[in-house]
Amino acid sequence: MSVRRWLERRVAVVRERACADRGMTTAEYALGTLAACAAAAVLYKVLSGGAVEAALRAVIGKALGVQV
Template identity: 95%
Template sequence: MASALAFRRGYAADRGMTTAEYAVGTLAACAAAAVLYKVLSGGAVEAALRSVIGKALGVDV
C-alpha cells in the first residue's frame, strides 16, 4: 500500500507538459496550421468548394 501511494505521489508530480514541451507543441501546431492553410487556399480546393456550395444551393457561384 505504501509503495502504491509513493508511486501516485511521484506520478502526480510529473504530470503535464514542461515549458519546452509547450514550445514544441505550439510550433508543431503552427506548422500544421500553415500547411492546412496552404492546401485549403490552393486553386483546386477553392474550385471544388465553390462547386459543392453551388450545387448545394442550386446557384452558380
C-alpha cells in the same frame, strides 16, 4: 514500524511521485504550439490551392443552388 516496512513505503511514495504526470512543461507547450502552427500553415496552403478551392466552390454552389 520496521525498517523494511518504512523503506517499502518510501519506495512507493517515490515511485508515485516519479510517475505522476502533472501536465506539459514550458518546452512541451512551445513545441506543441509550433507543431499546431505548422499544421495550420500546411492546411491553409492545401485548402487555398486552386484545385481544392474550385472543388469547395463547386460543392458550396451545389449545396446553395447558386453560382459561386
